[in-house]
Amino acid sequence: MAIQAHESNEPEVYFQYEDIDQQQDTYLIGMWAFLAQELLFFGAIFFIYFLYRINYLHDFAQLSGHLNWQLGGLNTAILLASSYFVARAVHRGQTGEMKKQVNWLWATVACAVGFLVIKFFEYKDKIGSGLFPNEHFAQHYHYEANPEVARLFYSLYFVMTGLHGIHVLVGIIIFVVLIRLIKKRSSLITDYIPTELCGLYWHFVDLVWIFLYPLFYLIPAP
């Protein structure tokens, strides 16, 4: 779709703000406040994770060995790349190169989708081996670790990566909507700030995974 030039490049200032600077600063503060609450949301379950890991160190290390660290590593690389792409998109937004901005955003979306596809196969593998942590957990269980702790471990694994996965999914939706709005030259998107805000969110999602990966896949034997 061809992107047509717009008559005015002046960003719209909403009635409650005095000027564009105030509006942009306010958006950023709002986003940081939102991320603060995200941090505490994930913080709560990381706290639970550490508690159980300290209690069941041996079992956790043993179970960690059965997760596919190669796939996890691949996903880490993918998310890191996507964070770079979104940063490029913000940059292009600042310089006003809309076409390049949109391309970088598509690259980000592609990474996010790739991440979820890989995650899907990982889940499929685990659930296929009867490791979904409900009452039918591990009927053909053959690990060294205590089966009850294993269910606890997989509970944490599925809940934490699952919530993270939902955040990735939300990220995809946000980016696709953003791209459409940019292309439509919507009055909602008159400068780079919306991209910057979505980018901040995306960096956060990435950061959560940066912690999840070693905490689940790379637990060293004690």
Next chain:
Amino acid sequence: MSAAAEQETVQEKNYLNADHTLRSWLTTTDHKRIAILYLIGVTFFFILGGLSAALIRLELTSPTGWMLSNEMFNKTFSAHGIFMVFFFMIPAIPAVLGNFLLPLMIGARDLAFPRLNLVSWYLYAVGGTLVLIAMMMGGVDAGWTFYTPLSSIYSETQISLTLVGIFLNGFSSIVTGVNFIATIHKMRAPGMTWFRLPLFVWAHYATSLIMILGTPVVAMALLLVVLERSLGVGIYSPELGGDPVLFQHLFWFYSHPAVYIMILPAMGVQSELIACFSKRKIFGYHFVAFSSLAIAVLGFLVWGHHMFISSQSVYLSVIFSLLSFLVAIPSAVKTFNWSVSLYKGSISFQTPMIYALSFIGLFVIGGITGMFLASIRTDIHLTGTYFIVAHFHYVMVGGTVTAFMGGLHFWWPKISGRLYSEFWGRISALLVFVGFNLTFFPQFILGVLGMPRRYHMYGIAPEWLFYNVLSTAGSTVLGLGFFLPMIYLTHSYFKGRKSTQNPWNAKGLEWEKAASPPITVNFTEKILVTEDAYNYDAISDAAQALRTMEKRGQLAVVDDEDAWWDENSEDKS
């Protein structure tokens, strides 16, 4: 002719009559209209909560339980707690008065994110609806605290649906917090420096911090219960080596700070009322402002005082106990400062002030009994008894609801543009004070005597009947005290006398610069702030000068000061 009088003759556009359709209300992004939507919501849940309280009190008028089954009783007090805490108390002051007043007080045309503000109301409404549906499908029996493993394993009631409703409501509270923080940081009018902010705004800033830092933790805690019930993942399950007490930690990590979500905005209202009705600057403005932040921070460090008899280690308990004593200090700072502010003030006992003075008395009792509970030794005897019930009702009803009523009456002329009947206002304020004490003071005694909370039979100690009957009798008075305002405020909304712009001669942008009711964009002029908050001294200096002149015979006798105010204050400013 003054601006206010003009407004009475010319029918002006304001936020209320800007549009009349239901649609215009349900799609509004005007912070004042959203405040009204919230007012309707919280009143609705207050009524439901009140009715379930009435059931509880009725049931307790007999030692043997005469009306409700065990199960019904559990469901009734659970419903009461859930409605009152999550759907009335937490949103009451911030989402109604805060929503309405923050932009007006700081000289802004709206909150930072008006659409998000509407989203927060819808989250609240949908969350509330889900909980109502859960109640109609049989309700829940695990109390408002949802302790595991009762809530996660044993209860067979509508826990999951209720928790999803509460989760959404929590999200609404987070959204409000984000909005307030951005607004207070960035939307202040020129000249409105941080230390010129009304204390109401400071209190809401601290509250918003707790909302965004505490709520997500309880959201996670509750979500895990839902997942445990629905999918079978077992994070709290003792069978798997999980720890059910973990839930209590996470729950109270939020819910202790949440009691400050409930009380801090009330303290903000309190500062405004005391200042206006004694026509004095709040003594020690900076201390009062920073004590709000201190409460917000310390409030996160004391949750373990709810768990002295859980498996928590003794050393931990000692630390939590000491920290709990600390958190009382900033509350006391505020109380002292309000009291001192009254000194030499020209106090008038209008309805809002009666509520404000009740607040001081009741909150002190609530806070001091908190000290008893923060001491491990006494708490081990008192925990789980009616003493706890009395303690938290003194702070939550005696504190928060009293301040909410005071604030609602104080700003009613601004919100509705109408005056209510001062006579009925004072009567109900007194009824609330008397009824409240009659209801809850006997519960302290019951608690010391050992009556457990959440039981509906006390056949082992029929002598407790007397205090229980006293309490039930008091609750009818209290109920009347809350019922009357619903009548006369509604009446005043449609039929009341029109209010002037500033009927109380109060300081503050919302009174001095905005019409009653305000126009949709709040102000007709650009706001520039040039003085500190509560600059009542400027007025009282003038009054003082007048008195001196009068003494010297330079002036005709002014014998009725009120009349003097009425005549002279309008054309000021």
